Each structure stands twice: as structure tokens, then as C-alpha cells.
Amino acid sequence: MSLPRPQIADFVAADGASAASTHFRLWLVAWVVVTLLLTGGSLIVGTSSIETSLSWLFSPDAQSSVVLWQIRLPRTVGAWFAGALLGLAGGIAQGVFRNPLAEPYLLGTASGAALGVTLSLIAADTAIGGLAWTGQLGLTGAACIGACAAILLTIMLSRGVLETAGLLLSGIVIAFLMSALTSLLLLTRPEMWRVMQVFLLGSTGFIGWSSATLLCVVFCICLLPAMLFARGLDALTLGDDTAQSLGLSLPSLRLTLLGVVTLATAAAVGQIGIVGFVGLVAPHLVRQTLVVTHRQLLIGAPLCGGALLQAADLLSRWVIRPAELPVGAVTACIGGVYLVVLLWRRNRDA
Amino acid sequence: MRDPAEGGSAAPSGSAPPRTEPARRADVASAPLSCRDVSIRYGTHTVLQGVSLEVHAGRWTAIVGPNGSGKSSLLRALAGLAAPRLGTIFLRGRPLAAWPRRERARQLAWLAQASTATELTAAEVVRLGRFAHGGWLAHRESDDDAAIQRAMVATGSLAWAQRRVTTLSGGERQRVYLARVLAVEAPVLLLDEPTTHLDPPHQEDVARLLRQQAHGCGVCVVSAIHDLSLALSADRLIVLGAQRVIGHGSVTEALAGDWLSTAFRTRVDIVEHTGAHLWRPALEPSAYD
Numbered sequence: 001m002s003l004p005r006p007q008i009a010d011f012v013a014a015d016g017a018s019a020a021s022t023h024f025r026l027w028l029v030a031w032v033v034v035t036l037l038l039t040g041g042s043l044i045v046g047t048s049s050i051e052t053s054l055s056w057l058f059s060p061d062a063q064s065s066v067v068l069w070q071i072r073l074p075r076t077v078g079a080w081f082a083g084a085l086l087g088l089a090g091g092i093a094q095g096v097f098r099n100p101l102a103e104p105y106l107l108g109t110a111s112g113a114a115l116g117v118t119l120s121l122i123a124a125d126t127a128i129g130g131l132a133w134t135g136q137l138g139l140t141g142a143a144c145i146g147a148c149a150a151i152l153l154t155i156m157l158s159r160g161v162l163e164t165a166g167l168l169l170s171g172i173v174i175a176f177l178m179s180a181l182t183s184l185l186l187l188t189r190p191e192m193w194r195v196m197q198v199f200l201l202g203s204t205g206f207i208g209w210s211s212a213t214l215l216c217v218v219f220c221i222c223l224l225p226a227m228l229f230a231r232g233l234d235a236l237t238l239g240d241d242t243a244q245s246l247g248l249s250l251p252s253l254r255l256t257l258l259g260v261v262t263l264a265t266a267a268a269v270g271q272i273g274i275v276g277f278v279g280l281v282a283p284h285l286v287r288q289t290l291v292v293t294h295r296q297l298l299i300g301a302p303l304c305g306g307a308l309l310q311a312a313d314l315l316s317r318w319v320i321r322p323a324e325l326p327v328g329a330v331t332a333c334i335g336g337v338y339l340v341v342l343l344w345r346r347n348r349d350a
Numbered sequence: 351m352r353d354p355a356e357g358g359s360a361a362p363s364g365s366a367p368p369r370t371e372p373a374r375r376a377d378v379a380s381a382p383l384s385c386r387d388v389s390i391r392y393g394t395h396t397v398l399q400g401v402s403l404e405v406h407a408g409r410w411t412a413i414v415g416p417n418g419s420g421k422s423s424l425l426r427a428l429a430g431l432a433a434p435r436l437g438t439i440f441l442r443g444r445p446l447a448a449w450p451r452r453e454r455a456r457q458l459a460w461l462a463q464a465s466t467a468t469e470l471t472a473a474e475v476v477r478l479g480r481f482a483h484g485g486w487l488a489h490r491e492s493d494d495d496a497a498i499q500r501a502m503v504a505t506g507s508l509a510w511a512q513r514r515v516t517t518l519s520g521g522e523r524q525r526v527y528l529a530r531v532l533a534v535e536a537p538v539l540l541l542d543e544p545t546t547h548l549d550p551p552h553q554e555d556v557a558r559l560l561r562q563q564a565h566g567c568g569v570c571v572v573s574a575i576h577d578l579s580l581a582l583s584a585d586r587l588i589v590l591g592a593q594r595v596i597g598h599g600s601v602t603e604a605l606a607g608d609w610l611s612t613a614f615r616t617r618v619d620i621v622e623h624t625g626a627h628l629w630r631p632a633l634e635p636s637a638y639d
Contacts, residue, residue: 247455247482
């Protein structure tokens with residue numbers, strides 16, 4: 001079958017597409033520059049004035065070397081990967097649910113991770129000494145298992161992944177139930193509140209090289225299926241029926257991508273606790289500045305998410321020096337203000 | 351337009367027993383799309399039952415019937431989007447369910463009645479029509495570009511190729527979605543209300559386009575159409591009503607059998623004007639001039 005040949009010589013759509021592609025490349029370069037600047041800033045800024053000086057940082061002093069290579073660099077790198085994972089998960093969640101308000105914690109993953117950590121702490125006899133015995137990997141593992149359990153329960157409750165509205169409702173129900181259970185457990189063990197507070201508000205202060213490496217590996221693992229299914233997410237924007245008619249298997253697409261969201265969220269939450277707004281705001285930052293396909297969105301959202309968390313980490317160390325703010329509180333402030341501006345602009349344009 | 355290949359045979363009503371004559375089987379095998387004894391139900395509600403029909407290459411077939419008569423449900427079943435409760439649908443003589451998903455998507459192009467607005471550009475939406483033709487990584491192929499270009503030119507949507515679909519009017523969007531369907535370059539087009547949101551001149555353009563696809567390119571075009579006058583410009587009609595197929599055949603046969611009046615359970619007055627069949631509403635002229 002063939003349609004009549006067009007009368008015009010050049011395909012103007014292709015010209016427009018190449019212009020959009022150049023625009024996207026420039027946008028990527030700009031965000032890479034922002035990330036490098038933030039990385040430089042994060043390496044320089046410490047919680048006291050002496051540790052913030054460049055001369056001290058690059059002095060032959062053994063202490064400054066440890067601060068730079070063993071504390072600040074892994075923390076900065078790890079924060080970027082954690083933010084990138086949340087940005088990626090947010091971009092995927094918004095695509096799967098065709099909802100710009102979707103975020104990585106939507107299916108109860110955050111509440112599940114919190115419950116997992118609480119149970120792990122109780123199992124380790126709740127004491128701070130017990131924490132050392134359990135080790136960071138134990139808490140990370142518990143957070144991951146909790147997040148996975150939450151998403152499995154959500155899928156079971158919604159009887160599959162075909163009904164997105166059912167999935168969202170089930171996710172909300174499971175999140176409430178798990179939060180309630182966590183609160184009940186914490187009521188019985190008030191001494192655990194302080195440890196849980198760090199987890200619930202989020203902190204990048206515990207990221208070492210092992211955490212940063214783990215986050216990097218998980219990011220690479222998640223990026224591959226995200227890229228493979230990105231065109232499927234484009235098709236999904238036209239509706240379930242149309243996507244299916246194009247040859248897409250909706251159960252495979254949704255299950256795979258929800259698996260990616262779970263893995264990315266569980267890894268990030270396991271390392272830095274529950275940091276809100278990054279997964280919600282990062283995809284919006286991309287969409288506000290570019291007309292993108294999901295392939296471009298899923299490259300751009302991690303870049304924005306990583307830079308956002310680095311910026312929040314930097315601010316958390318800077319604002320009330322020598323003390324530190326919880327990074328989750330900073331991202332909530334940045335993200336909240338950004339969404340208010342977005343809403344104001346939308347109302348103004350309407 | 352009469353279909354010489356059909357020999358003027360009206361299709362059976364839905365309650366007819368299944369036909370098993372060898373000639374009928376040959377028909378089923380040669381028609382690009384056919385169904386036998388198909389029943390569609392939602393829960394306990396029966397939408398259609400005992401539907402047996404075939405649609406042909408090189409013909410534009412319009413599905414008409416009152417609201418809730420199952421036009422969209424039948425199209426969704428023919429597209430493989432909803433499995434019928436009973437019966438079998440055949441694509442090129444092979445049960446639809448037996449086709450690999452992507453291969454089937456290259457054979458059947460589908461247009462939904464109400465496509466959701468997307469943030470993608472018009473060109474990206476039309477490019478999705480090539481989804482089943484490429485691999486997962488979807489490298490740009492020159493064939494794809496040519497098909498996209500042809501589809502956008504044919505629907506007159508090339509001018510806004512780089513605009514976000516959300517910024518287009520309802521009619522402009524519909525033409526982009528139509529271009530996406532044409533870009534599949536499938537031998538069977540299934541279109542649910544393709545003239546939705548279009549003004550009358552553009553409805554005419556779409557009708558002309560569908561006819562050109564059928565007659566000029568040999569495509570099997572099946573569309574549910576609400577507008578009776580527009581539906582009567584198709585080659586063949588499938589008339590639905592009372593949970594069954596009232597009739598299936600050429601427009602002349604439909605008019606001779608008064609299938610439309612039976613389906614709508616009221617007098618449907620069709621007049622002929624300069625060779626075209628038009629529906630005349632039984633409404634007196636306004637008393638206020």
C-alpha cells in the first residue's frame with residue numbers, strides 16, 4: 001500500500017526535529033555544567049569556615065585529604081546518583097500512570113521502606129549499639145525488602161497492573177497501612193524515634209564509597225530498561241487501546257517499569273532515607289524547558305534529579321553551619337516553592 | 351458503490367445459525383478480516399451476539415447503528431483489543447489471537463474514538479505509527495520518514511508537525527491521529543468515529559481520504575460513523591441494532607431493505623440528491639424566520 005507522494009520536496013518535520021535535537025543537546029550540556037559546578041561547590045563547602053577554604057582542602061594535610069576523598073567526594077557522587085535514581089523513577093512513574101503528579105513513592109515504596117527499617121531496628125534490639133551490629137547494609141536491605149513488599153502488595157490488591165486507577169488507589173491504601181504500622185511500632189519503642197527521624201527526613205551524611213558504588217550500579221541497571229521501554233511510554237500517552245494496537249504489551253511494559261521504579265526508589269531510600277519532591281519535580285523541570293519524548297525525558301530527569309539533590313545537600317550543609325539540616329527538608333522547601341511557582345504560572349497563563 | 355465481488359449478498363442477521371458451507375469458508379479465508387459467531391458481553395450485559403461477517407480489501411465499510419448498539423465494541427473486537435466472549439475473529443484466515451502482537455499491529459491500524467491529548471509533537475505522534483515496524487531502540491529508517499511524511503501530507507497535518515499536540519485544536523489533533531493511523535501503512539484500517547471534532551469540509555476530506563485509501567491503495571477500511579449521510583458515502587454498510595447485525599452489504603441493499611429504520615426503530619428517511627444519499631431529519635422547518 002502506498003499513499004500519493006507528497007508535493008513538497010523537503011520533509012519540514014525532519015528539519016524541526018533536528019532543531020529540537022540540537023536544543024536538547026545544548027540543554028544537556030547546560031545541566032552537565034551545572035552538575036560540575038555543584039560538585040565543585042560540594043567538595044569545597046564544609047560545616048565550618050576553615051574546612052570551607054580551598055587552601056585547607058588542597059593542603060598536604062592528611063586530614064584534609066581524608067575529608068576530600070573519603071567524606072565529601074563519595075557524599076557528592078552518591079547524592080547525585082540517589083537524586084538521579086529518584087528523577088528517573090519519577091519520570092517513569094509519571095509516564096506509566098499518565099499523571100504529572102505521580103512520583104516514585106506513589107505505590108507505597110517509601111512507607112514500605114520505612115516499615116522495613118523499623119522492623120530491622122527492632123530485630124537488632126533497637127539500641128544504637130545494635131545499629132552498628134546490624135550495619136548499614138542491613139538497613140539498606142531492610143528498606144529494599146520493605147519497598148518491594150509494598151509494591152507487591154499494591155499489585156496484588158489491584159489484581160494486576162492493567163488498571164492504573166486501581167493501582168494508584170491500592171498504592172495509597174498500602175502506604176497508609178504501612179505508615180500506620182510503622183507509627184504503632186515506634187510508639188512501643190520510643191527510643192527508636194531519633195534513628196527513624198534521620199531516615200524519615202533523609203540524609204546524605206552517611207554515604208560512603210560503598211553506598212555511592214551501589215547507587216551507581218543500580219542507576220546503570222535501571223537506565224537500560226528505561227531506555228528500551230521509553231518509546232512504549234510515548235505510545236502509552238495516546239491511551240491504553242492505541243498503545244496496544246501499536247503492538248505494545250501493556251502488562252509487560254507496566255510490570256517491567258514498575259520493577260525499575262521499585263528498584264530505583266528502594267536503592268535511593270535505602271541509602272539516603274525518604275527524600276521527597278526530587279522524583280516529582282525533576283521530570284517537571286525537563287518538561288518546562290523542553291518538548292521531549294520519553295527517551296529524552298528519562299535522560300533529562302536523572303540529570304535534573306541529581307543536580308537538585310546535590311544543591312539540596314550543599315544547602316543543608318551551608319544554611320545553619322556548623323549544624324546540618326536534613327536534606328529531605330531542603331528538597332521539600334525547594335520542590336514546594338518550585339511547584340507553587342509552576343502553579344502560579346499556569347494560572348497566570350490560563 | 352456496488353461491490354461486484356460480493357454478488358449483492360446481504361449478510362445474515364446475528365441470530366442466524368453458523369454457516370459451514372465450503373463457499374463461506376473460502377470467503378472467510380480470502381477476506382482480510384472476518385468474524386464468525388462472535389458475541390461481545392460486558393459482565394452480564396450482552397452488547398452483540400452471533401455476529402458473522404467479513405470485510406473486504408479495496409472497500410470502505412461503515413458501521414452504523416444507534417447509540418449503544420455496539421459499533422465501538424465490534425471495532426475493538428476486530429482490532430484485537432477486547433477478546434469476544436464467544437466466536438472467533440480471523441485476520442487473513444488465521445485466528446486473530448494466534449497472530450504475534452507486533453505482526454498483527456502491522457496488519458491492523460486502529461484509531462480510537464477519543465484519543466487522549468499528549469505532550470508529544472505531532473510528528474512524534476505520527477512516528478508512533480511506525481512502532482511495530484522498528485525494533486525497541488527504533489532507529490530512524492528512511493522508510494519510516496517517508497511513510498510519516500506521506501501520512502501527514504495526506505491528512506494536511508504537516509504544517510504543525512513540530513507543535514505539541516496539546517496546543518492543537520480538536521480538529522487538528524484528529525488529523526494528526528489520522529496521520530498516525532495512515533503511517534502504519536497497514537492493509538486494514540479500523541477507525542472509530544474518524545470525523546469526530548472535524549468541521550463539515552474536513553469531514554468530507556476524511557471521507558475522500560478513506561475512499562482513496564480503499565479504492566486507490568486496496569486497503570480494507572472499516573469505520574464506525576455516527577453521521578448517516580457520511581456513512582452512506584461508504585461502499586458497504588454494517589448496520590447494528592438490537593444486539594445483532596441487522597444487515598451487512600452495499601448501500602443500495604441497505605436502503606432497499608430499510609435496515610436503518612429497523613436499527614434505529616424509527617423512520618429513517620434517506621433522499622437521493624445528485625447521486626449522493628442524504629439523511630433527511632423528520633423535522634419541520636423552524637417557525638421563526
